[in-house]
Amino acid sequence: xxxxxxxxxxxxxxxxxxxxxxxxxxxxxxxxxxxxxxxxxxxxxxxxxxxxxxxxxxxxxxxxxxxxxxxxxxxxxxxxxxxxxxxxxxxxxxxxxxxxxxxxxxxxxxxxxx
Amino acid sequence: xxxxxxxxxxxxxxxxxxxxxxxxxxxxxxxxxxxxxxxxxxxxxxxxxxxxxxxxxxxxxxxxxxxxxxxxxxxxxxxxxxxxxxxxxxxxxxxxxxxxxxxxxxxxxxxxxxxxxxxxxxxxxxxxxxxxxxxxxxxxxxxxxxxxxxxxxxxxxxxxxxxxxxxxxxxxxxxxxxxxxxxxxxxxxxxxxxxxxxxxxxxxxxxxxxxxxxxxxxxx
Numbered sequence: 001x002x003x004x005x006x007x008x009x010x011x012x013x014x015x016x017x018x019x020x021x022x023x024x025x026x027x028x029x030x031x032x033x034x035x036x037x038x039x040x041x042x043x044x045x046x047x048x049x050x051x052x053x054x055x056x057x058x059x060x061x062x063x064x065x066x067x068x069x070x071x072x073x074x075x076x077x078x079x080x081x082x083x084x085x086x087x088x089x090x091x092x093x094x095x096x097x098x099x100x101x102x103x104x105x106x107x108x109x110x111x112x113x114x
Numbered sequence: 115x116x117x118x119x120x121x122x123x124x125x126x127x128x129x130x131x132x133x134x135x136x137x138x139x140x141x142x143x144x145x146x147x148x149x150x151x152x153x154x155x156x157x158x159x160x161x162x163x164x165x166x167x168x169x170x171x172x173x174x175x176x177x178x179x180x181x182x183x184x185x186x187x188x189x190x191x192x193x194x195x196x197x198x199x200x201x202x203x204x205x206x207x208x209x210x211x212x213x214x215x216x217x218x219x220x221x222x223x224x225x226x227x228x229x230x231x232x233x234x235x236x237x238x239x240x241x242x243x244x245x246x247x248x249x250x251x252x253x254x255x256x257x258x259x260x261x262x263x264x265x266x267x268x269x270x271x272x273x274x275x276x277x278x279x280x281x282x283x284x285x286x287x288x289x290x291x292x293x294x295x296x297x298x299x300x301x302x303x304x305x306x307x308x309x310x311x312x313x314x315x316x317x318x319x320x321x322x323x324x325x326x327x328x329x330x331x332x333x334x
Contacts, residue, residue, distance in 0.1 A: 096300070106126055
């Protein structure tokens with residue numbers, strides 16, 4: 001259920017750009033999906049196949065670039081992946097800070113036929 | 115026929131966030147402060163809202179109840195004379211900005227005051243979607259365990275105020291206060307955490323005062 005409105009939005013963004021560029025069809029949509037964005041690629045694909053029916057995006061390939069979540073240590077200034085039940089920096093043990101890396105959820109580009 | 119790649123770089127949340135911002139502005143202009151109430155099922159969201167409303171006796175209060183199904187909470191609030199409307203998402207796991215914008219037309223909003231929007235009981239996606247709120251309030255019960263900031267970090271990071279309910283169950287569930295607060299502070303340096311007992315309405319004074327102060331600074 002969660003991915004349904006989001007997939008509609010992806011199709012809307014791609015279709016708007018395709019029309020602006022006088023496309024005949026959209027062949028590929030390139031998405032960037034962070035690990036902590038809360039969205040699951042397979043689920044988006046499932047809804048995409050249904051919702052894109054009858055739109056300029058029908059049959060397009062959905063390509064997803066996944067981004068691993070990173071935390072930042074304020075002392076060591078390094079980025080790292082956290083361990084379960086801990087936010088500690090692997091280098092010094094201090095709790096790191098959340099970053100925006102891994103929360104990406106955007107349409108990077110579309111590929112079209114004109 | 116030619117193949118071409120077009121750069122887009124457009125956030126998929128953009129439209130939701132745009133509508134959320136419009137709602138926040140419109141409500142602010144009416145003098146209505148909007149609180150997005152998040153928390154797991156059974157955390158004590160409705161009971162906490164009721165206790166807060168009792169403390170906010172001088173304010174006109176509105177409530178939007180979000181649930182997957184049923185109107186049990188709405189009935190409870192209406193019986194207390196609180197202007198409440200129900201949204202049933204029929205399966206969707208969070209409220210979003212277009213849904214709230216549409217439902218606002220069912221409220222009178224005839225006086226300035228506070229609107230509590232009780233989100234779907236879920237610690238995951240409600241934190242990802244803005245709905246038009248001035249602040250996010252996270253209701254967390256001791257019964258859920260002290261590891262929740264580590265398991266659902268975004269909800270704790272995004273919260274502007276946290277209420278910890280069911281403190282009397284701490285010893286039964288081995289709740290570790292230090293571990294809980296350490297996790298919250300790693301994610302959110304400033305969020306106030308108020309321990310309350312929603313069942314008997316105890317400990318809400320400080321939370322009520324905090325909400326009033328935030329309202330007064332957000333709404334001129």
